[in-house]
Amino acid sequence: MSREAGCPLCEADGGVVIARTPSYRIVRADEPGFPGFYRVVWNDHVREFTDLDGAGRALCMQAVVEVETLIRRHLQPTKVNVASLGNMVAHLHWHVIARYDWDSHFPGAVWAAQQRTTDPARLQALLPHRDALEAELGKPARPA
């Protein structure tokens, strides 16, 4: 496995691991105010999506699609945001984020300026649905 010294995503999982394969892991990001914020993190230290071959890209996007599908099914967000940026940590990871028209940054990106304070009751109400999402996402029989 390819690792780079000092890379935070080589040295740690980068969040609460919900699913893990030899190729990638799916983690819940620790981002307050965004209970449905997941990352698909490639295990090898690769910089860009196009550093993967076609089979790797397909596998990676299949995981992104699975997370988006389960976010829609369980969390019913206003919109799903998907992004691979990596300007800060150039180790391939896809953000897959449930966004709501009442969240702190909507309709801006989560990286943009905060627009409002989030109602804690709305966040709290999502937690049982998130548990159900994560139970389904964590099921075995995941392709390598």
Add this chain to the structure above:
Amino acid sequence: MSREAGCPLCEADGGVVIARTPSYRIVRADEPGFPGFYRVVWNDHVREFTDLDGAGRALCMQAVVEVETLIRRHLQPTKVNVASLGNMVAHLHWHVIARYDWDSHFPGAVWAAQQRTTDPARLQALLPHRDALEAELGKPARPA
């Protein structure tokens, strides 16, 4: 073709069209300070990436991969940013953006706060390379 009244990406191309197929177009975004900022816009009005079937998703990501590949080849950015957000315009489009460590927002997202003023000479120097990129991207023989 599915269209929605009032949707800016149903009513206009959304940028300078570099390539067009029956399924999608690739446009250069009008984003000052970011000369290598492209969007893959799905022609039909679909909201989420997972509203496409597997064949549509593969075709769409193949276009994203092609843009990223040509950005890397011709513009040699510090990092490529790829994102499908759609909070403002919920019509499927992928941003594919050449980022440089000297650009106005790096290492932040382009949607985050500006960090510096960009040197116009550096932007200018990219333009011939962008022309070469777009000549290659605009070549015919693109799968539908």
